[in-house]
Amino acid sequence: MPNDDAGYPGFLFRSGAVRGTCDDPGLRGCAILGSLKPGSATTFRGRVLAPDATERTLTLIDDALLQLDDSGRFTSVGPAPPECAVEETWPGAVILPGFVDAHVHYPQTRVLGSASGPLLPWLQSTVFPEEARFAEADYALAVAEEFCEALIAQGTTLAAIYSSSHPSATDTLLATLDRRGLRGVTGVTLMDRGAPQNVLREAQEALTANAELHERWHERDGRLQLSVIPRFAISCSAALMRGAAEQAREHALLVQTHISENLDEITATAALFPDSGDYLAVYEDHGLASPRLVLAHCVHLTDDEWQRVANNDIAVAHCPDSNFFLGSGSMPLRRALDLGIRVGLGSDVGAGRTFSMRRVAAAAYDASLVVGEIVGPEELLWLATRGGAQALGQGEALGCLAPGFDADLSVVDVAGGLDKSALLDALTFRHDAGPVRATLVRGQVLKTLAGNVR
Numbered sequence: 001m002p003n004d005d006a007g008y009p010g011f012l013f014r015s016g017a018v019r020g021t022c023d024d025p026g027l028r029g030c031a032i033l034g035s036l037k038p039g040s041a042t043t044f045r046g047r048v049l050a051p052d053a054t055e056r057t058l059t060l061i062d063d064a065l066l067q068l069d070d071s072g073r074f075t076s077v078g079p080a081p082p083e084c085a086v087e088e089t090w091p092g093a094v095i096l097p098g099f100v101d102a103h104v105h106y107p108q109t110r111v112l113g114s115a116s117g118p119l120l121p122w123l124q125s126t127v128f129p130e131e132a133r134f135a136e137a138d139y140a141l142a143v144a145e146e147f148c149e150a151l152i153a154q155g156t157t158l159a160a161i162y163s164s165s166h167p168s169a170t171d172t173l174l175a176t177l178d179r180r181g182l183r184g185v186t187g188v189t190l191m192d193r194g195a196p197q198n199v200l201r202e203a204q205e206a207l208t209a210n211a212e213l214h215e216r217w218h219e220r221d222g223r224l225q226l227s228v229i230p231r232f233a234i235s236c237s238a239a240l241m242r243g244a245a246e247q248a249r250e251h252a253l254l255v256q257t258h259i260s261e262n263l264d265e266i267t268a269t270a271a272l273f274p275d276s277g278d279y280l281a282v283y284e285d286h287g288l289a290s291p292r293l294v295l296a297h298c299v300h301l302t303d304d305e306w307q308r309v310a311n312n313d314i315a316v317a318h319c320p321d322s323n324f325f326l327g328s329g330s331m332p333l334r335r336a337l338d339l340g341i342r343v344g345l346g347s348d349v350g351a352g353r354t355f356s357m358r359r360v361a362a363a364a365y366d367a368s369l370v371v372g373e374i375v376g377p378e379e380l381l382w383l384a385t386r387g388g389a390q391a392l393g394q395g396e397a398l399g400c401l402a403p404g405f406d407a408d409l410s411v412v413d414v415a416g417g418l419d420k421s422a423l424l425d426a427l428t429f430r431h432d433a434g435p436v437r438a439t440l441v442r443g444q445v446l447k448t449l450a451g452n453v454r
């Protein structure tokens, strides 16, 4: 008797290793699964929202069974069969892939919500003085713990993280991500001009430090990646950007930077790089434009720049809450999606006021209203999970609840009895009512500090 996949066409996944598990004579009703401990890394049961691999849609399975192998990858995902003996793992919750924060600043954790914008004055008065504190080892460690705690508390399992310019703080961040079981793509934030001396680092020294961190941490446990992060053109010399591009090419690393967030920033950039035709051309001219580049903001890109982002398969981190808070404007998300651009959502803490990717999705909805091209909750939750994984170049392993994918999960409390539309609305907009119940990477629940991690 085949599993009943009615209502879930094309989405009953079972790998060869477990094919027929629930169909085998003698195993009907998941008798074999009933012997497994519910909530273990092997089998979960519950309400699931599963992103499609390519279309920006989510499939609701009211009662799903998710089976994992010993390495924490899914072997099967589909509706639970009748009389399944496995108990619901998290009653009253919905299971989604782990959220992906495509743009966040670890050394801004403690200045979240500092209303000193717009962008350039905010950097000078709030951000650079705070980031200078990360020269102190104890401070860097304390904030790294708070930062990882905040990610776990909000169901985020993977983040693209700007560190400070300090190699020691970046090493501390990587060690903390590793110990807390999270995924991260990070590196030293490269800046050799345009900021106070105590957050600058000479180009070659900074790149050498990033290379050393790469040696130590890249691909650690398959969860951590080093990234090359020229902060933005204003704070980077031409030599630094060329060196960054070379390091990224040599090791096939993700490159992260900001672009066209604020009109004053665009004017200042044009003055610094008069030979480049526009802001994107600055990065193109220094070898940074490639499918491994993730551009944060893109609020004020020109038509031609948008087309070149699409043509070069550059990814975008959309940070609507930050854009509201600093008064930067609203990115035309629908337009980027229609161009086929890979887009993830970014909290951009500390200009963003929350680590919650659900709140960021809500802000993205508001931003889409502002520009007059609505992007609804289903697409936004897809972007906050599957879209982010793709934007960060990790779409082969992350962002789907399907065999072969890593079982990174966010489990969110949402009242039962909702149809799909109401459930998507609740996840996106009813933040007061639905806290994150559990956050898992490869099927393992990540502990919070309250769970005696310390």
Ligand SMILES: [Zn+2]
Pocket: 103, 104, 105, 258, 296, 348
């Ligand atoms: Zn940022």
